Amino acid sequence: MKTKTLKRKDLNPKVAVLLGTRPGLIMFSPVIRALIKGRVDFFMIHSGQHYSYNMDEILFEELEIPKPSHYLTGVAEKKLHGAQTAVMLEGIERVLIQERPAILLVGGDTNTNLAGALAARKLHIAIGHIESGERSYDWRIPEEHNRRMIDHISEYLFVTNEKGNNQLLKENVMGRTFIVGNTIVDAAFQNIELAKKKSAILEKHGLQEKKYIVLTAHREENVDHEETLANILNALELMHQRTGLPIFFSAHPRTLNRLKIFQLTERAGRIPGLIISEALGYLDFLRLLSGARLALTDSGGVQQEACIFQVPCVTLREVTEWTETLEIGANILAGVAPEKIVAAGLEMLQRDGGWPIPFGDGAAAQRIVAVVKEELGRLAGKPASAA
Numbered sequence: 001m002k003t004k005t006l007k008r009k010d011l012n013p014k015v016a017v018l019l020g021t022r023p024g025l026i027m028f029s030p031v032i033r034a035l036i037k038g039r040v041d042f043f044m045i046h047s048g049q050h051y052s053y054n055m056d057e058i059l060f061e062e063l064e065i066p067k068p069s070h071y072l073t074g075v076a077e078k079k080l081h082g083a084q085t086a087v088m089l090e091g092i093e094r095v096l097i098q099e100r101p102a103i104l105l106v107g108g109d110t111n112t113n114l115a116g117a118l119a120a121r122k123l124h125i126a127i128g129h130i131e132s133g134e135r136s137y138d139w140r141i142p143e144e145h146n147r148r149m150i151d152h153i154s155e156y157l158f159v160t161n162e163k164g165n166n167q168l169l170k171e172n173v174m175g176r177t178f179i180v181g182n183t184i185v186d187a188a189f190q191n192i193e194l195a196k197k198k199s200a201i202l203e204k205h206g207l208q209e210k211k212y213i214v215l216t217a218h219r220e221e222n223v224d225h226e227e228t229l230a231n232i233l234n235a236l237e238l239m240h241q242r243t244g245l246p247i248f249f250s251a252h253p254r255t256l257n258r259l260k261i262f263q264l265t266e267r268a269g270r271i272p273g274l275i276i277s278e279a280l281g282y283l284d285f286l287r288l289l290s291g292a293r294l295a296l297t298d299s300g301g302v303q304q305e306a307c308i309f310q311v312p313c314v315t316l317r318e319v320t321e322w323t324e325t326l327e328i329g330a331n332i333l334a335g336v337a338p339e340k341i342v343a344a345g346l347e348m349l350q351r352d353g354g355w356p357i358p359f360g361d362g363a364a365a366q367r368i369v370a371v372v373k374e375e376l377g378r379l380a381g382k383p384a385s386a387a
């Protein structure tokens with residue numbers, strides 16, 4: 001390469017898909033299926049951000065995603081945001097120069113996506129951002145930085161619904177917006193029946209349909225602070241005392257590490273009714289969540305899935321991107337004070353679902369791929385049908 005950037009004539013009429021984290025793999029699985037079905041020329045890059053078997057490999061197996069042709073290395077050792085992003089940026093840039101795709105697809109707000117979007121932007125490769133336009137308006141959290149930066153350097157902004165679209169228009173983004181729905185709905189619809197058929201997670205733990213609570217917590221602002229993590233444990237103890245319901249805690253590796261570092265593992269193990277497990281595979285998790293009476297979570301994806309499966313949700317945060325779940329009564333923001341979590345939990349246990357799904361109809365991936373095909377054709381100067 002003679003210059004530092006690529007010209008349009010240097011680009012090949014193909015798409016790069018960037019994944020590398022648990023939510024990324026799940027949100028991209030319907031897109032990958034649609035790209036294959038639509039006979040689009042594409043390849044995948046794995047950023048290496050998530051690497052444990054139950055955060056990565058298991059999802060390829062369960063979702064039957066083909067293996068990426070490029071795997072970046074050296075990311076897992078990096079602990080700081082800057083260092084982690086920098087290693088991925090450099091690795092992705094190298095692959096993009098080698099492959100020269102016309103479009104890079106990124107999805108969500110993790111460091112993987114920021115690194116990919118920056119690499120593509122510098123090379124003049126068009127960026128498609130899936131799950132664009134979401135905001136928590138909390139400028140302290142890393143995901144808010146990432147999604148705002150990605151949205152402002154992307155060409156194609158794939159949004160879930162009108163709310164995200166309006167936000168992007170208000171921010172005067174450079175790219176074009178497309179309201180397509182959220183691919184997490186596609187993934188949930190495509191996999192729930194399989195999950196019910198294949199998973200024996202309830203039987204394994206002696207759980208009865210609608211007679212248990214499910215919990216996930218992994219966000220930096222919650223689990224990296226000893227007092228906050230201890231507060232969450234106190235809330236679980238109180239919650240079990242007040243409801244008698246068992247609580248299944250599917251713990252992200254970050255959270256298990258933090259429990260250990262803060263010497264809270266034993267304390268957690270002594271809480272009556274609490275089952276702590278390593279993170280589950282997607283099928284087991286879908287089965288567990290869809291059968292739960294209540295979900296307690298700080299995950300973005302789990303808030304959405306609880307809403308999709310009509311499971312009342314309490315979010316262990318002060319803010320959420322998914323405000324539509326609050327408006328329709330599917331979710332309450334509780335923060336992390338034990339009394340508030342318990343009060344919100346008791347209130348949500350009175351609710352029984354019945355709300356609409358505000359994240360689309362399960363055909364988001366199809367719409368995204370239609371836009372991608374059209375654009376590949378346009379960028380190559382050919383009619384869409386020839387792309």
Ligand code: UD1
Nearest residue numbers: 021022023049050051052055110111112142143253254257
């Ligand atoms: C990342 C995303 C977050 C997303 C979450 C999904 C950023 C800034 N954060 O957070 O938005 O909600 O993924 O799960 O991109 N670890 C393992 N094995 C793994 C992955 C992580 O042991 O496969 C442990 C390591 O100790 C690692 C720590 O978890 O240092 C944090 O991992 P990292 O990818 O930096 O952030 P997440 O908390 O996973």
Ligand code: UDP
Nearest residue numbers: 022023026250279280281282285299300301
């Ligand atoms: N999930 C999973 N196993 C678990 C917990 C969650 O497969 O033990 C899935 C869940 O179904 C959802 C996704 O992980 O689709 C959410 O990812 P995560 O909570 O890691 O990140 P976030 O959505 O907050 O970015």
